Amino acid sequence: xxxxxxxxxxxxxxxxxxxxxxxxxxxxxxxxxxxxxxxxxxxxxxxxxxxxxxxxxxxxxxxxxxxxxxxxxxxxxxxxxxxxxxxxxxxxxxxxxxxxxxxxxxxxxxxxxxxxxxxxxxxxxxxxxxxxxxxxxxxxxxxxxxxxxxxxxxxxxxxxxxxxxxxxxxxxxxxxxxxxxxxxxxxxxxxxxxxxxxxxxxxxxxxxxxxxxxxxxxxxxxxxxxxxxxxxxxxxxxxxxxxxxxxxxxxxxxxxxxxxxxxxxxxxxxxxxxxxxxxxxxxxxxxxxxxxxxxxxxxxxxxxxxxxxxxxxxxxxxxxxxxxxxxxxxxxxxxxxxxxxxxxxxxxxxxxxxxxxxxxxxxxxxxxxxxxxxxxxxxxxxxxxxxxxxxxxxxxxxxxxxxxxxxxxxxxxxxxxxxxxxxxxxx
Amino acid sequence: xxxxxxxxxxxxxxxxxxxxxxxxxxxxxxxxxxxxxxxxxxxxxxxxxxxxxxxxxxxxxxxxxxxxxxxxxxxxxxxxxxxxxxxxxxxxxxxxxxxxxxxxxxxxxxxxxxxxxxxxxxxxxxxxxxxxxxxxxxxxxxxxxxxxxxxxxxxxxxxxxxxxxxxxxxxxxxxxxxxxxxxxxxxxxxxxxxxxxxxxxxxxxxxxxxxxxxxxxxxxxxxxxxxxxxxxxxxxxxxxxxxxxxxxxxxxxxxxxxxxxxxxxxxxxxxxxxxxxxxxxxxxxxxxxxxxxxxxx
Numbered sequence: 203x204x205x206x207x208x209x210x211x212x213x214x215x216x217x218x219x220x221x222x223x224x225x226x227x228x229x230x231x232x233x234x235x236x237x238x239x240x241x242x243x244x245x246x247x248x249x250x251x252x253x254x255x256x257x258x259x260x261x262x263x264x265x266x267x268x269x270x271x272x273x274x275x276x277x278x279x280x281x282x283x284x285x286x287x288x289x290x291x292x293x294x295x296x297x298x299x300x301x302x303x304x305x306x307x308x309x310x311x312x313x314x315x316x317x318x319x320x321x322x323x324x325x326x327x328x329x330x331x332x333x334x335x336x337x338x339x340x341x342x343x344x345x346x347x348x349x350x351x352x353x354x355x356x357x358x359x360x361x362x363x364x365x366x367x368x369x370x371x372x373x374x375x376x377x378x379x380x381x382x383x384x385x386x387x388x389x390x391x392x393x394x395x396x397x398x399x400x401x402x403x404x405x406x407x408x409x410x411x412x413x414x415x416x417x418x419x420x421x422x423x424x425x426x427x428x429x430x431x432x433x434x435x436x437x438x439x440x441x442x443x444x445x446x447x448x449x450x451x452x453x454x455x456x457x458x459x460x461x462x463x464x465x466x467x468x469x470x471x472x473x474x475x476x477x478x479x480x481x482x483x484x485x486x487x488x489x490x491x492x493x494x495x496x497x498x499x500x501x502x503x504x505x506x507x508x509x510x511x512x513x514x515x516x517x518x519x520x521x522x523x524x525x526x527x528x529x530x531x532x533x534x535x536x537x538x539x540x541x542x543x544x545x546x547x548x549x550x551x552x553x554x555x556x557x558x559x560x561x562x563x564x565x566x567x568x569x570x571x572x573x574x575x576x577x578x579x580x581x582x583x584x585x586x587x588x589x590x591x592x593x594x595x596x597x598x599x600x601x602x603x604x605x606x607x608x609x610x611x612x613x614x615x616x617x618x619x620x621x622x623x624x625x626x627x628x629x
Numbered sequence: 630x631x632x633x634x635x636x637x638x639x640x641x642x643x644x645x646x647x648x649x650x651x652x653x654x655x656x657x658x659x660x661x662x663x664x665x666x667x668x669x670x671x672x673x674x675x676x677x678x679x680x681x682x683x684x685x686x687x688x689x690x691x692x693x694x695x696x697x698x699x700x701x702x703x704x705x706x707x708x709x710x711x712x713x714x715x716x717x718x719x720x721x722x723x724x725x726x727x728x729x730x731x732x733x734x735x736x737x738x739x740x741x742x743x744x745x746x747x748x749x750x751x752x753x754x755x756x757x758x759x760x761x762x763x764x765x766x767x768x769x770x771x772x773x774x775x776x777x778x779x780x781x782x783x784x785x786x787x788x789x790x791x792x793x794x795x796x797x798x799x800x801x802x803x804x805x806x807x808x809x810x811x812x813x814x815x816x817x818x819x820x821x822x823x824x825x826x827x828x829x830x831x832x833x834x835x836x837x838x839x840x841x842x843x844x845x846x847x848x849x850x851x852x853x854x855x856x857x858x859x860x861x862x863x864x865x866x867x868x869x870x871x872x873x874x875x876x877x878x879x880x881x882x883x884x885x886x887x888x889x890x891x892x893x894x895x896x897x898x899x900x901x902x903x904x905x906x907x908x909x910x911x912x913x914x915x916x917x918x919x920x921x922x923x924x925x926x
Contacts, residue, residue: 324921326810328921413912416912
């Protein structure tokens with residue numbers, strides 16, 4: 203096999219089928235030098251990595267980009283996120299459409315572990331792809347696009363198409379929102395089991411956008427990796443507590459339809475198959491939390507720190523019995539604890555898909571700038587996220603230890619079919 | 630700080646001795662005594678590997694047109710530098726301050742060419758700390774005297790030297806060999822300069838006249854685009870239009886910062902305006918970096 207072909211293969215990324223073809227031609231030994239082993243040899247994880255769904259593919263695998271729904275919503279959570287919001291500088295709807303068409307093509311390719319586009323052979327041009335993911339496996343990368351309320355202002359003549367559920371979020375008690383972490387015409391959520399693969403995708407989308415849209419904010423995040431926890435137990439947040447135990451089982455289509463996906467009977471029809479994404483950049487007052495007692499911490503969450511079990515119980519998934527009283531007649535789980543309030547009497551649910559973030563330190567105070575990049579999806583935030591957050595913001599014991607510094611509500615577009623593009627039901 | 634200072638000292642030494650052996654400058658004594666250094670591979674090798682093909686008649690006409698423009702700019706530079714250095718030598722601080730930024734603009738427009746000529750850039754445009762203190766000379770040394778130490782009493786020699794360097798540059802640009810590749814990369818380099826040190830307000834640390842340099846760099850890039858435009862259009866009409874549109878968009882971001890014949894001081898520009906300038910610049914530089922498409926095959 204000539205080196206040129208080997209390079210091509212290494213550059214293009216090995217799919218399982220490529221690897222088999224290659225093995226037939228030159229033997230598998232050659233692959234070691236081609237840097238493509240990850241895709242071929244990566245073992246399957248011992249079990250699925252999230253309680254929400256079963257993960258049918260290997261760690262390095264491909265989550266299909268095209269489909270009825272966008273990937274990255276009910277997709278079992280990957281290990282890393284790189285999320286950015288854009289403001290449009292383009293003034294014509296045709297340019298916006300072109301941007302979404304280019305983004306769709308690029309995202310679909312990158313999802314498969316390919317370069318953002320075919321490289322030119324002209325040595326006098328900058329490379330088409332930025333290159334840092336060459337030879338890397340797809341790593342279950344997903345790209346998910348959403349539109350902010352400002353997308354529907356007067357600029358593009360789409361005001362009448364603004365979805366009713368895409369409201370302006372009310373001011374919540376304890377919000378301390380910063381302009382630099384809030385809003386945006388478009389949001390792009392990239393998740394992957396590798397941070398470099400995730401960054402590569404967002405970077406190339408930002409590059410494609412130059413002259414049409416500029417970045418407004420970017421935040422990356424992480425959770426424990428599959429390698430650190432092959433059993434796929436519920437991840438812990440930076441306060442040390444298991445986070446996401448009660449997430450709905452969206453692997454069941456009826457559950458996903460009920461909680462996550464906008465239906466064709468919902469208004470507007472063009473959002474059918476889409477969802478509404480909430481982003482909150484929640485800074486944790488890490489230093490204060492670290493000096494609060496175990497009792498305080500457990501009462502704040504309403505769960506035991508080690509097991510994740512509701513207070514007074516032993517198993518993480520044991521039922522919350524919020525009306526259970528102790529010997530003195532006081533609730534075992536404090537009424538203002540995080541789980542008690544977020545439970546909403548079991549009637550209101552959202553799909554949480556949050557990641558921890560760590561962004562260095564606050565230069566003013568020398569304290570860590572770290573916390574939760576809260577991301578959730580719901581079918582109608584007016585009935586789901588907003589009432590839940592209002593309740594939490596008013597009373598949650600956790601509020602002493604957190605500040606919401608960033609915020610965004612986005613209409614997460616329906617999926618695109620091959621040949622179409624993200625947003626083609628709208629414009 | 631511009632990237633030209635990043636290459637190792639060996640490259641500077643080699644570059645200058647090559648240049649000096651070619652033109653017999655009075656400065657030769659300084660460099661000739663230095664031992665031979667490693668070849669400046671970071672400059673020479675890529676050029677050898679991807680040398681531009683011989684220019685078509687059309688591209689040659691573009692090159693000639695550009696070179697003519699460079700010579701005109703350098704003529705103006707000599708004239709404006711002479712007025713500026715005369716004011717310095719006359720001890721007329723106010724006049725010198727007024728002339729400082731506009732007189733530099735001619736240099737900022739043709740900077741990639743000056744860089745290609747060896748030591749001229751550090752001689753004319755080094756900022757304090759870019760070169761050893763005892764070798765520091767040029768525009769920014771006078772800038773510091775005018776705005777920071779507020780005395781030009783002992784700057785006569787620096788002024789004379791600057792004028793001499795600029796005059797020598799004028800002589801050199803007559804014979805500089807410009808190829809299309811230089812033009813294409815030069816245009817992007819000018820915008821990179823803006824992106825690295827002008828938009829961040831690091832270039833003119835005492836006078837705060839960064840916007841003059843900003844605008845001049847962009848004008849220099851625009852001139853290159855103008856001479857290549859027909860070729861770019863022939864190869865990729867959409868690209869040519871995109872570049873043109875983004876030059877206009879950037880100009881719109883610059884416009885609010887114009888003041889009289891010049892520009893506002895850097896510290897009068899608000900943080901979000903800096904961001905807008907920077908993003909408009911990136912939006913232009915991205916398609917501009919694709920002008921190399923005219924060199925294909």
